[in-house]
Amino acid sequence: KNEVEQSPQNLTAQEGEFITINCSYSVGISALHWLQQHPGGGIVSLFMLSSGKKKHGRLIATINIQEKHSSLHITASHPRDSAVYICAVRSPGNTGKLIFGQGTTLQVKP
Amino acid sequence: DSGVTQTPKHLITATGQRVTLRCSPRSGDLSVYWYQQSLDQGLQFLIHYYNGEERAKGNILERFSAQQFPDLHSELNLSSLELGDSALYFCASSMTGRSEAFFGQGTRLTVV
Secondary structure (H helix, E strand, O other), X not given: OOOEEEEOOEEEEEOOOOEXXXXXXXXXXXXXXXXXXXXXXXXEEEEEEOOEEEXXXXXXXXXXXXXXXXXXXXXXXXXXXXXXXXXXXXXXXXXXXXXXXXXXXXXXXX | OOOOEEEOOEEEEOOOOOEEEEEEOOOOOOEEEEEEEXXXXXXXXXXXXXXXXXXXXXXXXXXXXXXXXXXXXXXXXXXXXXXXXXXXXXXXXXXXXXXXXXXXXXXXXXXX
């Protein structure tokens, strides 16, 4: 079993829909990251969370440390949100080591 | 633009060869990380350097080595290349091992 599991693996939505991507982890962490990877490969850091909730524009990320679970929500989805969304957990201490989920491929249709 | 620069963007080389990938971190960042993204393994942590010193090692093969120079840029050396080393190699940087990391655009390595 992977230490970081994302669901769903693939998601197709219509423009305007509310989207939720889930991430569960089984190891101790110091923080959790949500990353976005567009076709062509570049990775963009969306959020780094250690507790609670963060919001940036139409994106909201939450984390429940006790349940070892995080969600990424996209409100009013748009075709430009089509990308792979990757959850990664940071190991405790100062190693900076990230353990990655397998990614969720999102396609938003106009 | 994350501020992290990786060169080259693409590299095609033959099996058995050696290549060097370069990463310039964001201004002020002391930590540099290397990651490998392959189709079958996904993203994997390779190694972390902080201010010139190795801080943590992940799934890095013995054929691979890295270093961080006094000006804080880093190089990842891959030798005796095999077909299975074909992947996207990402560098990321952060101020410390505990702060948010910013990724470069990656180097796509193809071994033929």
